[in-house]
Amino acid sequence: MVYNGVDTLRPNLFKDIFPYDELPRIKFNNIQLPMEIPEEIWITDTTFRDGQQSMSSMTVDQMVRIYDYLHELDNGSGIIRQTEFFLYSEKDRKAVERCMARGYDFPQITSWIRANKEDFKLVKEMGIKETGILMSCSDYHIFHKLNMTRREAMENYLSIAESALENGIIPRCHFEDITRADFFGFVAPLAKNLMELSKKYGLPVKIRACDTLGLGVPFVGVELPRSVPAIIHGLRYYCHVPSESIEWHGHNDYNKVVVNSTTAWLYGGASANCTLFGIGERTGNCPLESMVFEYGQIKGNTKDMNLKVIVDIVDYFERELGYKVPERTPFVGSEFNVTRAGIHADGILKDEEIYNSFDTDKILGRPPLVAVNSYSGLAGIAAWINGYFRLKGSKKIDKRDPRILPIKKWVDDEYANGRTSIIRNDELEELVFKYIPNILDERDSKAI
Template structure:
């Protein structure tokens, strides 16, 4: 006996006179609350999942404006990183300045399949003219959906907001442009009173035009929570599952866009994948409004863990991109940032260094040298001991197998004696690599000479 599943739900727009601001959850004068309803929804990881990029939109509006040359170079890096795997599927551009339009045009002329160039506009016909002039095939359109935005920012009714949004979607469809509807502030929106009836109408238009209409689920203030049993509107699981079941939005047309205000952007994004969204919107290094967007590089490693592969992506380009942002863009990367920070795979603790000396797999997350071009590094300080100094020598000079220096080597003891003297005299900082190199010149000159020769 088969089970009959209800595939459509009749939810009508609730055109309320008084905005629903969920003040019991968002009191403003206090920290937001997490409400639980104990409803568990099924995990539903799509067969195909992707990463999209907003470095040139949300990322750029949080930094000094990028030059056209910088945008084009970063776009080339994204293509090289993806390496035609199709995992980094799209990237979006502003079109408001001549500089941004020129950069977008050059990037389109590159002819890359991935990432595809898309655009971002406000939901009005003046902005839409820019998309038509550029002949861009898909554009994102800002469609605020919480009463905070509809009543307080747009100063219109829910019905008028919905009509305005639908008119620009219809305009896009008439011109053969794929609409991507950005449901801004959905984690404070009335899901059944506005979001569901609006998205149901979008799906009707999609069916009539035989054109996929994408829905970007925008956690504008980072208020989403990833765990099960939480109530709407904050439940990431509930939002994605609700769009799938109440609105029949295909997974490939659902995209999650998160912010990191409550330090949950990566876990929220992964949860969106796990519960039915095919795309996660990211920015390089997580650069974005306030605390930032979901880091693209982090989602690559989430993808790898969920799918067991990164296809033919060139992950060492992540390191090159970080260096480009640091040197060319003068962007200060926090040193302990996962995967890209200068200290992300540096160990200082003596007991950890001893483990690395025996086998770096003990205290390194994966072969960071092979995958990212970032060998594990041991920093030397007052707690390093013999093991820490030996581990620094072996990791810094990339010594392998029989060439490795043992912590029992008397030359290591000589180096430790020098280190101990530094701290006995009141030093409080770590010993720099340049200082240790000079020490090696005196105690183990053959290693330095071999390193310079190579």
Template sequence: MKKCSYDYKLNNVNDPNFYKDIFPYEEVPKIVFNNIQLPMDLPDNIYITDTTFRDGQQSMPPYTSREIVRIFDYLHELDNNSGIIKQTEFFLYTKKDRKAAEVCMERGYEFPEVTSWIRADKEDLKLVKDMGIKETGMLMSCSDYHIFKKLKMTRKETMDMYLDLAREALNNGIRPRCHLEDITRADFYGFVVPFVNELMKMSKEANIPIKIRACDTLGLGVSYNGVEIPRSVQGIIHGLRNICEVPSEWIEWHGHNDFYGVVTNSSTAWLYGASSINTSFLGIGERTGNCPLEAMIFEYAQIKGNTKNMKLHVITELAEYFEKEVKYSVPVRTPFVGTDFNVTRAGIHADGILKDEEIYNIFDTDKILGRPVVVAVSQYSGRAGIAAWVNTYYRLKDEDKVHKNDPRIDQIKMWVDEQYRAGRTSVIGNNELELLVSKVMPEVIEKTEERAS
């Protein structure tokens, strides 16, 4: 990588730059193009990090200590020592959170590593030191919205405060992970670059990595090539890599979903040089949420062509745990985890699944996630839909499959048709269909019980 010859200096402005041409508060934000095409720079190793216990927990009733530990165990089981889910982060402000973090650390898992999150406060840093945690995130807001409006400081005062905290962490042998909050509204060349350059000098002197988390706090990042900074995901990651010379292994992207771009933006950050993507399970997080961990597992699978030795069926188990134990309602159409994500109701689709489920299923969801393709039966299902329901619900294969022209399917269809003639509007429940199958084709039930035994 060619060293940048231009020496970026802190632009300690008197008047803040709020980019009002891009972010006119009374209007929808604008996307400005400069048509500069940046090269992709996918790192050899890419990772997923987790903020379920930190950013995720801010947007819902706090997890109990027992729930935190159980979810942490699930994440470890899902990762299965592949190292793909590299880290997870914890709050340390309450006794409950500290105790849960201690229990998770005592598990001795290599992955995910327990890290923490603190404000830009040396008193908070003492909590990290006392816990013996090796890496901590530090809130370092970098847009003028935060510097001038929230912190009520100048850029220089803010940068000096952040550098002092990072130095204190290094002096205590703690790896700083600098959370550059609101980077997609920040003056990249006037504040972010000179600040990160100073962090890299400090890292080199201490011989300890200083990680940079680029935080798209309001989901304003844009993944299109040719977009101007500060909204350009490519521009931010490319700049950190090539201007600030931050190694890919030290760059992480943290996105939000306010404009529906969180998954695409996160994948783009990977493709342009960030090794790590920060996520939370089910995308639970502030406002519209964080990047869903499960989504990035499947992005990883598509980009890298494998998921090493991860146990992807644990995604289903963890989603069920959230529903049953945490009492979190997963929207039914959520990809990979919603109850209806691989359910088809259209008769023509059901007919295709009856012939071969590959026609209308995204991949072998039964093998990979423990979620067989499902056909819902309604007034539009027809014989094909009912037969497909029997085959998928009871996992009938090859010669055991029931054909749509089977006369017993006609018996079930007559009952279904009568339900809707009588004014029914809801789909037929699985329990209702089970009763019908047990009456007209009991051998299907018997074969299912034989397989189970």
């Protein structure tokens, strides 16, 4: 190992950007960097590792079922490329063994281990080809958590990576807290040395750029260390890390986790690390389902993915894990495509594309719905019936249909008598069966 970093007796904590007694600052240099989307991009999952740390521990059966769901969602596309597991406990190892026994091509199983020889031995014995290894990069961590100098930290990290390579294991180096790290003083030298090890052993060495506190900024023209474009560009052009070996791992502390992950793709990183529904520490990780939609928009398709499985995963998390997905969460919340405004309901009644940006019924199995309240009017009730019972074309109920007048009167009476909550689906369903008894004969497909 040739140490070519910038050693320092005192940590560089970038106090002009992170004063601590004030909000972090975004500093601009107006440097424009080229956008270069890799030909192939993909998603990796850390639900069982980073995600599971933020909620009740999953059972082996639950982990295996969720692994099955990830496989069903990927559907042979390879878009959900990998998922990672702890190997600390017997339960974790049993879950890995059962998942590996499934024999799926995707998602591939990787691990996260402590940096010691016994754990490397365990990875090898289990037949896992890649493992994550923590390599904290900022001086906050090197000096204040590890109590090391930069030189000591780098020597330690490179020794660990070489041990993995000697065991025939691909090291995935987790550059923790990269958005507060001295890029040219430590990150770049470490990455360059890792690439030299990759050449020496003829195995890829991956770098996971970890935005541990969600401080990354997606805008071009922002200074390091917070610039996502500059970090990805720097790893590729200054450190010669190939796109397929660059992975972005974000957190959502500053509401930028999805756009930062997408930005990493746009500037040359092939992989975005996510969890289902964004579960994770503090404000969470990048939601896997959101990146599926980002992928589809960038590439113009989602290959053979089965996006309807997303709804099944939501149901499983809520039913089996007691995890409630917030109702207005994009794509997966129970009300993400539910409108309450009467004028919007009238638009949906005329043409659902007016207030629905894609066919949520076809792609997700979730038709657009209207919540009926005191402002819904005849149009809102008609739109609810059409959405709930999936009436299409000439079978759709029009707002002028006299059969919905008594339903409208019942709704009006409820609010006139002091009701403030929306009308529940089961209440409306009962009213429809009462006043439009042949509705099941009219619908095109099964009601939701």
